[in-house]
Amino acid sequence: MYKCHRYVFFNKTNHINTFSLGEGIFEEKFQPFSGGVLMSDTYSYYLTDSVSFRILLGQCDEKELYRCIATGDSIIAIKYSRRIYYGKEIAVDSIFFSINTLKKQQKFE
Numbered sequence: 001m002y003k004c005h006r007y008v009f010f011n012k013t014n015h016i017n018t019f020s021l022g023e024g025i026f027e028e029k030f031q032p033f034s035g036g037v038l039m040s041d042t043y044s045y046y047l048t049d050s051v052s053f054r055i056l057l058g059q060c061d062e063k064e065l066y067r068c069i070a071t072g073d074s075i076i077a078i079k080y081s082r083r084i085y086y087g088k089e090i091a092v093d094s095i096f097f098s099i100n101t102l103k104k105q106q107k108f109e
Helices: 099-105
Strands: 015-022 025-033 042-048 054-060 064-071 074-085 088-098
Touching: 015 064, 025 064, 042 064, 042 074, 054 064, 054 074, 088 099
Parallel strands: none
Antiparallel strands: 015 025, 025 042, 042 054, 064 074, 074 088
């Protein structure tokens, strides 16, 4: 009988990189699961100021990614996919945030 390996995709131990969006806001990328040769890698993207909030933007595989753009008090997180047109990045989803609202909520994920 095979044992099922339950893996938590919100693991934050394998930090890949951090991008500064300005004003003390950062986009962080982690790799909670490496599929090796047989499976896809999984990446988790977070938006944080490291003091008052950290929110999960979402998980992606090797053919998807999140990019954040900060303008004034607003941040837009855009999810791109490269599987639709074979290598070209196409926006498939977006999320808007208010920096002031995030700081007031003090939510850490």
